[in-house]
Structure formats: structure tokens, C-alpha cells
Amino acid sequence: MRIELKYEITLKSMARINRQFFMQGNNNHIIIESGCRISNTSFFIVGSNNKITISKNVSTMATEFHIERDNNTIFIGENTSMHGRGTKNCTLCTR
Numbered sequence: 001m002r003i004e005l006k007y008e009i010t011l012k013s014m015a016r017i018n019r020q021f022f023m024q025g026n027n028n029h030i031i032i033e034s035g036c037r038i039s040n041t042s043f044f045i046v047g048s049n050n051k052i053t054i055s056k057n058v059s060t061m062a063t064e065f066h067i068e069r070d071n072n073t074i075f076i077g078e079n080t081s082m083h084g085r086g087t088k089n090c091t092l093c094t095r
Helices: none
Strands: 007-011 016-024 028-032 037-046 051-054 059-068 073-076 081-083 090-094
Touching: 016 028, 028 037, 037 051, 051 059, 073 090, 081 090
Parallel strands: 007 028, 016 037, 028 051, 037 059, 051 073, 059 081, 059 090
Antiparallel strands: none
8 A cells, every 4th residue: 555645544453454545746755643443444535635534442343434525524423333234335425
């Protein structure tokens, strides 16, 4: 994975991550707190000044985070589970 300075991805300790990132734009942030289990999950951001925050002890499987345009936020609270099944993903999208 290649990370450029215009993007910030913060992984707190004890986060188990199996994921894909695609970001295009400036000042985009993905923050994943401790205790998370992120599996088969993708992060897609096209735009600037966007933020995805995943709080402590969140579990995702077959999940997509999708942001287009500028100045958007996705916030997932503590102890949340989002699990897709089979060919069906759980998708969170902003525009």
C-alpha cells in the first residue's frame, strides 16, 4: 500500500485490518480505533476534506465505505457490527 502525505490513515493499536483503500483528493482522513476487526472491507474516497471514523471495538466484514465529493463524514460508533453476507455487501455511502 502506498500512502501519500495528503491522506491520513490512522490505525490505533490492536486493530485487526484486512482492507483496501482508494483515495483521490486532499485532506482525507480514515481513523480506525483500537479493538476493531476490519475484514474484506473497502474504503473509497473521491473528493477533499472527507473523514471516516471507526470507533473502538467495531467489526466489519464485506463492507464498503464510499464517499464522493467534498466535506463529508462517516462516523461509526463503538461496538457496532456491520457484516455483509455472500455476494451482498453492507455499503455506507455519502455524496
